[in-house]
Amino acid sequence: DQQVKQNSPSLSVQEGRISILNCDYTNSMFDYFLWYKKYPAEGPTFLISISSIKDKNEDGRFTVFLNKSAKHLSLHIVPSQPGDSAVYFCAASALGANNLFFGTGTRLTVIP
Amino acid sequence: DAGITQSPRHKVTETGTPVTLRCHQTENHRYMYWYRQDPGHGLRLIHYSYGVKDTDKGEVSDGYSVSRSKTEDFLLTLESATSSQTSVYFCAIRNRESTEAFFGQGTRLTVV
Numbered sequence: 139d140q141q142v143k144q145n146s147p148s149l150s151v152q153e154g155r156i157s158i159l160n161c162d163y164t165n166s167m168f169d170y171f172l173w174y175k176k177y178p179a180e181g182p183t184f185l186i187s188i189s190s191i192k193d194k195n196e197d198g199r200f201t202v203f204l205n206k207s208a209k210h211l212s213l214h215i216v217p218s219q220p221g222d223s224a225v226y227f228c229a230a231s232a233l234g235a236n237n238l239f240f241g242t243g244t245r246l247t248v249i250p
Numbered sequence: 251d252a253g254i255t256q257s258p259r260h261k262v263t264e265t266g267t268p269v270t271l272r273c274h275q276t277e278n279h280r281y282m283y284w285y286r287q288d289p290g291h292g293l294r295l296i297h298y299s300y301g302v303k304d305t306d307k308g309e310v311s312d313g314y315s316v317s318r319s320k321t322e323d324f325l326l327t328l329e330s331a332t333s334s335q336t337s338v339y340f341c342a343i344r345n346r347e348s349t350e351a352f353f354g355q356g357t358r359l360t361v362v
């Protein structure tokens with residue numbers, strides 16, 4: 139059973155606009171959430187994270203929002219650039235747990 | 251970049267043959283993971299290790315075994331490869347809980 143879900147397989151956005159990628163989770167024990175970016179033929183690279191004690195974390199053009207009551211997180215990219223075109227995975231882990239659970243990914247295409 | 255190397259990067263093998271994939275790290279991280287990436291499934295955990303000789307199963311462990319005899323090396327073995335194990339395999343390392351994991355470049359395995 140998928141504990142981390144990304145229900146949008148793909149998203150297209152115009153350059154300069156905001157990209158919003160969504161992620162839902164089912165396990166209330168998750169307390170640390172991450173976003174990864176993946177280009178073709180490369181391994182995923184870490185982008186940004188947030189712990190459950192926060193509801194927002196910002197790093198440059200990237201902001202992650204966490205809504206614990208809804209078990210939902212989102213990644214905002216502003217402004218979107220063509221180089222942001224990639225597959226984005228969200229991931230989650232629980233305190234004391236050894237492993238990370240990943241969603242199925244969302245392919246973002248930023249149109250110049 | 252995290253010092254993590256996967257070998258081989260590409261492999262074609264025949265059904266029924268044994269295959270071993272290697273992950274080598276130079277970061278002295280405690281946790282090591284093997285994931286597989288398949289269309290529509292995202293990244294799924296096969297096995298992971300939380301120390302030398304300490305390993306545990308992930309969500310798709312059937313048909314796979316692992317070994318970790320040294321901190322720096324984590325081996326994934328397919329005892330008898332099947333076509334359903336055609337996939338891209340990623341190794342990841344992590345220092346401790348509530349931190350990001352770093353991924354290798356991946357191994358594309360084709361079982362014919």
